[in-house]
Amino acid sequence: MTRRLNAPYFGKRYVGDSETKILHDLDKEVSSCKVDSIPRTRIQMFEWISIPTDLLYKGCQFCMATFDASSPKKR
Numbered sequence: 001m002t003r004r005l006n007a008p009y010f011g012k013r014y015v016g017d018s019e020t021k022i023l024h025d026l027d028k029e030v031s032s033c034k035v036d037s038i039p040r041t042r043i044q045m046f047e048w049i050s051i052p053t054d055l056l057y058k059g060c061q062f063c064m065a066t067f068d069a070s071s072p073k074k075r
């Protein structure tokens, strides 16, 4: 899949769902991510490592399995 240049994505690489706290990497996105099913009101976009740890996002098991903001040692 690929990055979306249109709103609400604006070409950024990481898309988070503010309710499920799951973060996706649009450069590695697979169909199982279902990024397009995340309601716009819950979408939060991030660039690389500007992802705030206090939001406790977790990496998607399909595209960001090694990322866990709550466990920095596992990065």
Ligand SMILES: [Zn+2]
Residues within 6 Å of the ligand: 023, 024, 025, 029, 030, 032, 033, 060, 061, 062, 063, 064
């Ligand atoms: Zn994903």
